[in-house]
Amino acid sequence: MATSMGKVNFKAKLLRPATPEHADWSFLLLPAAATAKLPTRSMVSVEGTLAGASFQATLEPDGQGSHWLKVDATLRRTAGAEVGDTVAVSMAPVSEEPEPQVPADLRQALDDNAAARATWHDITAIARRDWIYWIVSGKKAQTRIKRIGVACDKLAKGQRRACCFDRSGMYSNSLGAPKAAAD
Template sequence: MGKATAGIRFKATLQRPAQPKGAAWRFLVLPAAASAKLPTRSMVTVEGTFERQPFQATLEPDGAGSHWLKVDRTLWEAAAVGAGDTVELEVAPVAREPEPTVPADLRRALAAHPDALATWKDITAVARRDWIHWITSGKKAETRVKRIATACDKLASGMRRACCFDRSGMYSKGSMGAPEPAE
C-alpha cells in the first residue's frame, strides 16, 4: 500500500459510536466537498493516510450523499488521537477493488449451487461486495437466510448484480448510513 496519488485532503472529527456500547472502533464522516471528489456515492475502497499513518479501508455511504469511515483501534491509537479530535486525512480510490471476505454461510450456499458459483466467480469484486452487503444488511437471521437463497437463485439464473439495491443509502433509510455518535 503506497501513499495515495491525486489525493483528496480533508479534516474531520473522529467520533465514538453510540452503538455498540464500548465499541473499540471510531468513525468519521467525510465533508461533503471531499466525498464529492470520489467516483461514486456508494462504497469505495481508498488508501491514504490518517494523521500520517498509512491505511486502506472501504468508505461506506452515509445515506445523505456523503461517506463515512470506520477507524479501527489500531489506526486511531497509532495516530495518537481519540474521539472528539479533528484529524487530517488524504485518500484516493484504489486502482483495483480488493476481494471481499465471503461469509461462511454464503460460501457454503454457493458451493451447494454450482450454477450460482459459476456466476459468482465471473462477476467483479464490486458486484460480489454488493451481493454480500445486501445479504448482511438484513436485521433478522431469517432475512439473511432468505437473501442467501434468493441470491443463489438469481446468480444461478445469470443475474450479475444485486437488483433493487440502493448502493448510496439515500433511498433506503436505516439499512445504510453513518453510525450515531455517542454523546
C-alpha cells in the same frame, strides 16, 4: 495503488458510535467537499493516511449524499489518535477493487450451489461486494438467511448484480452512517 485521480485531503473529528455501547472502533464523517471529489456517492474503496497512518478501506455512503469511514482500534492506535480528536486524512480511490471478505454462511451456500458459484467467480469484485452488503444489511437473522437463498437462486440463473440494492443509501435504510454517541 491509487488512481491518477488527485488526493482528497480533509480534517474530521473521530466519533464514537452510540451502538454498540462498548465498541472498540470509531468513525468519521467526510465533509461534503471531500465526498464531492470522489467518483461516486455509493461505496468506494480508498487508500491513504489518517494522521499519518496508512490504511485501505471501503467508504460507505451516509445516506445523505456523503460518506463515512470506519476507523478500527488498530488504525486509531497506529495514528496515535483518540475519539474526539480532529485528524488529517488524505486518500484516493484504489485503482483495483479489493476482493471482499465472504461471510462463512454465504461461502457455504455458494459451495453447495455450483451454478451460483460459477456466476460468483465470473462477476467483478464490486458486484460481489454489492451482493455481500445486500445480504448483511438485513437487520434480522431470518432476513439474512432468506437473502442468501435469493442471492444463490439469482446467481444460479446468471443474474450478476443485486438488483434492489441502493448503493448510495439515499433511497432506503440499507446504508447509513452510525449515530454518534453523545459526549
